[in-house]
Amino acid sequence: DVKVTQSSRYLVKRTGEKVFLECVQDMDHENMFWYRQDPGLGLRLIYFSYDVKMKEKGDIPEGYSVSREKKERFSLILESASTNQTSMYLCASSPGQGGMNTEAFFGQGTRLTVV
């Protein structure tokens, strides 16, 4: 079974803190994604990466950065946390150009609260 693991289920951070969300997948997938999910807004793509050290901005990259130093690990960084970044963060991975019906596999999510 594909496993995507996020380092924390729940986090509480203070405004202005630097926050690291870690994600690890064990299926040698090329593609990794970070989404945030908010009520009424659905899942929105923050960043994705299709290879080590490669990254692409998604729909809402402002206030975030990412790091992919190893294929299995994709980190999301909140440079200076703000209250409007309180959300559920979901990491996902998928095989690289795996053909039709290549699905995305999700981690269990990190519920971040910024106070």
Next chain:
Amino acid sequence: RKEVEQDPGPFNVPEGATVAFNCTYSNSASQSFFWYRQDCRKEPKLLMSVYSSGNEDGRFTAQLNRASQYISLLIRDSKLSDSATYLCVVNIWYGQNFVFGPGTRLSVLP
């Protein structure tokens, strides 16, 4: 216009009912299509892929109409355990760039 739109819901149906969800997408270059299920406070999980010819998995039937850019999910004989949010997902490039609809919440009532 949003890239992927779904019935706003929520849908409240009795056990045993048949319920249909609709989804439209705006990018005609979309390659792959999926229905995901998300339980409350959990991550989304793949329910089924949607094939051009339509496909069925037990009580679930998915249909795709590329010309109309429309996807549907039919659930027959609803169970209490079907209560969840159903997400329509479109993949613009194989394995990359998944675009999610806002989801439709289903509550199956005893």
